[in-house]
Amino acid sequence: MKDFWRAFRRNRLAVVGGVVVIVLVVLAAFAPLFSPWDPNRPDVKKILADPTRSHPLGTDQLGRDVLSRMLFGARVSLAVGFVSVGIATAIGIVLGALAGYNGGSFDAFIMRLVDLMLVFPRFFLLLAVLAFLRPSIWTIMAVIGLTGWMGVTRLVRAEFLALKEREFVVWSQAIGASGYRVVWRHILPNAMAPVLVAMTLGIPAAILTESGLSFLGLGVQPPYATWGNILNEGKDTIEIGWWLSFYPGVAILVTVLSYNLLGEGIRDALDPRLRQAAGRVATRKG
Amino acid sequence: MLTYALRRILFAIPLLLGITFLSFAIIHLAPGEPTDLMAGDPRLEASAQARQLLREMYGLDKPIHVQYWSWLTRLVRLDFGRSFSPDGRPVLVKIAERLPVTLLLNIVELLIIIALAVPIGVLSATRQYSLFDKVTTVFVFIGFATPDFWLALLLMILFGVQLGWLPISGLRSMNWEYLSFWHQQSDFVAHLVLPIVVATFGGLAGFSRYMRQSMLEVVRQEYIQSARAKGLAERVVIGKHALRNAMLPIVTILGLSLPGLIGGSVIVESIFAIPGMGQLMVQAVFERDYPVIMGNLVIVAVLTLVANLIADLAYGLVDPRIRVGRRR
Numbered sequence: 001m002k003d004f005w006r007a008f009r010r011n012r013l014a015v016v017g018g019v020v021v022i023v024l025v026v027l028a029a030f031a032p033l034f035s036p037w038d039p040n041r042p043d044v045k046k047i048l049a050d051p052t053r054s055h056p057l058g059t060d061q062l063g064r065d066v067l068s069r070m071l072f073g074a075r076v077s078l079a080v081g082f083v084s085v086g087i088a089t090a091i092g093i094v095l096g097a098l099a100g101y102n103g104g105s106f107d108a109f110i111m112r113l114v115d116l117m118l119v120f121p122r123f124f125l126l127l128a129v130l131a132f133l134r135p136s137i138w139t140i141m142a143v144i145g146l147t148g149w150m151g152v153t154r155l156v157r158a159e160f161l162a163l164k165e166r167e168f169v170v171w172s173q174a175i176g177a178s179g180y181r182v183v184w185r186h187i188l189p190n191a192m193a194p195v196l197v198a199m200t201l202g203i204p205a206a207i208l209t210e211s212g213l214s215f216l217g218l219g220v221q222p223p224y225a226t227w228g229n230i231l232n233e234g235k236d237t238i239e240i241g242w243w244l245s246f247y248p249g250v251a252i253l254v255t256v257l258s259y260n261l262l263g264e265g266i267r268d269a270l271d272p273r274l275r276q277a278a279g280r281v282a283t284r285k286g
Numbered sequence: 287m288l289t290y291a292l293r294r295i296l297f298a299i300p301l302l303l304g305i306t307f308l309s310f311a312i313i314h315l316a317p318g319e320p321t322d323l324m325a326g327d328p329r330l331e332a333s334a335q336a337r338q339l340l341r342e343m344y345g346l347d348k349p350i351h352v353q354y355w356s357w358l359t360r361l362v363r364l365d366f367g368r369s370f371s372p373d374g375r376p377v378l379v380k381i382a383e384r385l386p387v388t389l390l391l392n393i394v395e396l397l398i399i400i401a402l403a404v405p406i407g408v409l410s411a412t413r414q415y416s417l418f419d420k421v422t423t424v425f426v427f428i429g430f431a432t433p434d435f436w437l438a439l440l441l442m443i444l445f446g447v448q449l450g451w452l453p454i455s456g457l458r459s460m461n462w463e464y465l466s467f468w469h470q471q472s473d474f475v476a477h478l479v480l481p482i483v484v485a486t487f488g489g490l491a492g493f494s495r496y497m498r499q500s501m502l503e504v505v506r507q508e509y510i511q512s513a514r515a516k517g518l519a520e521r522v523v524i525g526k527h528a529l530r531n532a533m534l535p536i537v538t539i540l541g542l543s544l545p546g547l548i549g550g551s552v553i554v555e556s557i558f559a560i561p562g563m564g565q566l567m568v569q570a571v572f573e574r575d576y577p578v579i580m581g582n583l584v585i586v587a588v589l590t591l592v593a594n595l596i597a598d599l600a601y602g603l604v605d606p607r608i609r610v611g612r613r614r
């Protein structure tokens with residue numbers, strides 16, 4: 001752990017990324033305190049007002065304050081990121097552990113399922129599913145989580161395949177520990193490092209996906225502000241109100257960039273050998 | 287080679303069945319159905335009857351496995367059914383109209399990505415930690431983090447609205463019919479510039495990164511040292527010996543990232559109002575047009591599988607050590 005901190009602190013970009021992530025979480029958690037205006041209160045006298053001192057990032061076509069809407073939007077983006085990655089990781093750990101520990105036909109089946117999901121354009125599948133669900137923040141979280149577990153499954157399975165042959169596992173089996181106990185107490189804790197990295201890199205990918213869906217109008221619905229749907233509204237007014245389509249994008253960019261830097265920093269600090277093994281940087285549309 | 291390709295195609299069939307059954311099940315088990323939109327206000331009595339009629343007409347009242355089976359048997363005969371939207375045209379016709387544009391966009395995008403990413407990756411690997419390498423690394427991280435729809439909006443504001451250099455929507459200008467042949471072509475290309483730039487941007491970041499990584503690993507190998515030791519020019523060592531080997535993982539990654547690239551065209555086509563598959567998909571989603579959504583999923587899945595197959599076969603061509611399906 002001490003080595004980890006020393007290695008992590010030496011990577012200045014990763015530290016910056018971590019600090020930005022913490023700042024974002026604080027801003028989102030205390031959004032009502034930091035927001036100068038009510039994010040959902042329209043003001044007909046200030047429609048599409050330029051950025052001024054009272055509205056630092058301008059107002060939208062209903063006269064709502066863009067800064068306040070973005071602060072509240074941060075809650076949605078971060079929450080979707082955390083929860084959907086949590087769902088994906090939970091599924092990935094269970095399936096990966098079962099497949100890796102048991103092997104055999106179950107393992108083969110799970111791996112074919114992973115191949116099947118990976119080969120499919122996930123964004124099309126997301127759209128198809130969302131067409132028939134009432135779009136809300138919960139369905140978005142569930143759908144992104146349920147279509148994003150393949151990477152973690154592969155990682156956990158690979159770790160289990162390697163770890164189950166190690167002495168400490170074989171010995172604990174020899175003294176009669178139950179399979180459940182072996183998996184839960186002995187193998188899983190040793191397999192968590194790459195999972196942690198994959199989670200940190202999975203959050204920005206989920207945030208990008210959510211904002212893309214909200215931008216298309218299939219994600220979180222108005223009046224709830226998200227960075228994606230503010231941009232969606234900005235699309236219609238690019239000729240008059242550039243600020244509406246500029247700042248939310250900057251917010252997404254900074255968030256995703258910080259998480260990626262943080263994730264890569266954690267990975268390199270945990271184990272330089274993981275460079276190749278652990279998940280890649282968040283790719284577009286997972 | 288041929289038997290290998292055939293075997294791969296046979297393996298793809300259960301994969302395709304799995305994908306279609308999965309999406310069919312999800313779509314049909316989810317609450318809400320197309321008759322919600324077609325039959326009008328649910329509080330009216332007439333609409334309840336209309337809804338029942340519609341259900342029977344489209345077979346939505348039957349159990350899901352019956353629906354899937356009848357959909358599948360029609361699919362084998364290439365009958366994708368008719369669209370639920372008011373025009374009621376065959377799904378296959380609707381998709382066929384839109385496929386060429388999407389294919390064109392994706393192929394041009396891929397060619398540009400490869401043409402740029404390979405030299406960028408090679409240069410930043412052979413000059414590791416140089417200024418060029420650092421600049422491209424920054425570009426890569428920003429490229430990963432930039433939402434493509436936001437980039438599209440910025441470019442639209444800059445080149446479309448502020449500068450007025452490029453058209454920002456559709457594939458043709460209003461006065462297209464009155465232009466001469468060559469002006470029509472240049473008009474078409476001008477409409478494609480921004481969409482292709484946006485579509486290329488993110489993929490370029492990823493691929494130049496992989497290319498750099500792969501090249502860095504290859505130049506450490508012993509056969510590169512021996513190529514240098516026997517006095518070959520650096521240009522030959524890098525351009526011939528290293529490059530071919532460094533390209534190998536790229537071909538695999540190319541196959542793996544195709545679903546993402548194709549998915550990206552949904553957003554690009556929606557923003558720039560390009561009448562392609564992605565836009566059709568989004569429209570169908572808003573209209574809950576089952577046959578069009580399922581048709582789209584099948585076509586996209588088949589395209590991805592075919593592209594993966596091509597990538598695998600290309601692997602055999604690039605790597606002299608792999609001879610697919612030939613026994614020695």
